[in-house]
Amino acid sequence: MEVHHSKTFKNKPNYLIEWGNGTWSQDWEEKDFAIRNRYNKEDGGFNVRGSAEIPWSDFNRMIKVSIEENQFSNKELKTIIKLAIKQLIKKIFKR
Numbered sequence: 001m002e003v004h005h006s007k008t009f010k011n012k013p014n015y016l017i018e019w020g021n022g023t024w025s026q027d028w029e030e031k032d033f034a035i036r037n038r039y040n041k042e043d044g045g046f047n048v049r050g051s052a053e054i055p056w057s058d059f060n061r062m063i064k065v066s067i068e069e070n071q072f073s074n075k076e077l078k079t080i081i082k083l084a085i086k087q088l089i090k091k092i093f094k095r
Contacts (some may be wrong), residue, residue, distance in 0.1 A: 001036055002026070014040040022055055024038055035059050 002021040009015055014037070032054040039047040054062075064073060072080070082093035 001034060002031070006038075014039070014042075019056075023053060032056070 001018060001023050003018045004020040006016050006018045018036045018038050020034065020036075021031035025032040034053050035056060036053040037051055039050040041047055067077070
């Protein structure tokens with residue numbers, strides 16, 4: 001993955017979320033955007049099987065369908081709604 005942005009977590013030092021161009025599209029003229037869970041190994045590499053790289057369009061579909069199929073708890077849905085509204089307000093008033 002050609003990483004453009006990553007997020008680390010203080011309480012999980014060996015875990016990151018990364019966003020960037022998908023590995024499968026490295027030779028394409030127009031790259032696929034992707035997201036990945038990254039679990040670093042103690043020896044410096046990362047756990048390939050545990051570090052799934054997913055096309056952004058699939059990730060979005062997974063979230064939408066999970067909501068439609070009632071897979072999120074009410075607590076999880078409230079968190080998603082609060083964060084989405086907060087980001088939307090920031091983007092609207094940033095102009």
